[in-house]
Amino acid sequence: MNWKNVYVILPNLRNSPFHTPPHFNDTLIPMSIKKLIPFVSIFALLLARTAAGQDAAPKQEKQNESKEDALAAAVANLKLPGVTINREKLEVSVDAICCLDAGLLEYAICKPDTFEHESLFTTTAKPELIHAALLLCGLKDNPQIHTLPELWWNEALKKKESRLQIEVEWEDNKQKVRHSLSSLMQSRQGEDPREQNKVAAKPKPAEDAWIFCGSFIHKPENGGPNAYAANLSGVIVGIWPDPTAVIQYGVPNENPYGNPEAGLEINEEKMPKLGTAVKLIFICKSPEKKEVVEEKKPTPETAQPAPAPTSPQAETEKK
Numbered sequence: 001m002n003w004k005n006v007y008v009i010l011p012n013l014r015n016s017p018f019h020t021p022p023h024f025n026d027t028l029i030p031m032s033i034k035k036l037i038p039f040v041s042i043f044a045l046l047l048a049r050t051a052a053g054q055d056a057a058p059k060q061e062k063q064n065e066s067k068e069d070a071l072a073a074a075v076a077n078l079k080l081p082g083v084t085i086n087r088e089k090l091e092v093s094v095d096a097i098c099c100l101d102a103g104l105l106e107y108a109i110c111k112p113d114t115f116e117h118e119s120l121f122t123t124t125a126k127p128e129l130i131h132a133a134l135l136l137c138g139l140k141d142n143p144q145i146h147t148l149p150e151l152w153w154n155e156a157l158k159k160k161e162s163r164l165q166i167e168v169e170w171e172d173n174k175q176k177v178r179h180s181l182s183s184l185m186q187s188r189q190g191e192d193p194r195e196q197n198k199v200a201a202k203p204k205p206a207e208d209a210w211i212f213c214g215s216f217i218h219k220p221e222n223g224g225p226n227a228y229a230a231n232l233s234g235v236i237v238g239i240w241p242d243p244t245a246v247i248q249y250g251v252p253n254e255n256p257y258g259n260p261e262a263g264l265e266i267n268e269e270k271m272p273k274l275g276t277a278v279k280l281i282f283i284c285k286s287p288e289k290k291e292v293v294e295e296k297k298p299t300p301e302t303a304q305p306a307p308a309p310t311s312p313q314a315e316t317e318k319k
Contacts, residue, residue, distance in 0.1 A: 082125035114234030127230035141214025
């Protein structure tokens with residue numbers, strides 16, 4: 001009898017109760033069981049997949065949770081080139097450099113190679129991206145009136161949906177320092193009081209009056225593509241009225257070069273050193289919402305008629 005035609009070799013089952021010919025070292029299974037092998041294999045495969053699925057379920061849940069956490073963090077802190085948006089705090093932060101530590105001011109923040117001689121800080125962040133970030137934080141732009149800035153000033157501060165605060169943060173002796181942008185500027189002192197024989201007025205800090213005006217779209221007269229005006233001028237935060245600015249100082253001011261007591265100058269006591277790396281933080285103010293409580297007027301059904309006046313005689317009769 002040829003055992004190879006009767007038995008199927010299965011290694012690793014050396015304690016099988018089936019008869020093993022002396023010339024075979026591996027365990028053998030009779031031919032009648034051979035037909036069951038595919039079914040047993042499928043059943044074992046299903047069991048393995050079920051066990052693997054049970055093990056993978058918690059892992060999948062953890063992966064989903066980590067993805068949700070990552071998505072929440074990404075939404076809370078959106079990043080554009082050079083601009084970071086914190087949706088939870090409604091803040092926009094931009095890296096910048098101190099480009100002036102003394103002198104007159106017509107601008108507060110600008111792009112490099114534009115108005116560094118009369119501005120506090122420069123940043124390489126694109127003005128259009130700062131504009132987009134402020135919109136994402138819920139601000140509404142309030143464009144300036146090109147030819148009549150006085151009319152814009154009269155109404156600008158009243159529109160709270162366009163108001164924002166600007167703060168500046170930097171390190172000084174390994175300690176973080178943070179000031180409002182307006183505190184780094186002050187009113188002009190005027191001419192030397194020794195020459196005028198008068199006491200100079202004490203400088204006042206600038207007002208916290210920043211308006212998101214949003215620049216405008218420039219359309220070239222000679223054709224060509226339209227462009228965001230602040231990208232061309234480089235003005236991000238203006239003090240002297242400039243319709244190309246993304247943000248504008250909302251208080252009227254005169255030309256500082258035409259009047260020694262007009263305009264704003266740098267507050268040298270608070271200003272960081274020239275060349276200091278700073279972080280500009282634009283804090284979006286939301287308008288104050290007051291709940292209006294409406295008085296409920298009585299309807300004809302619920303209204304009760306007023307009691308009829310009684311005469312003195314009726315009162316005495318009741319008594």
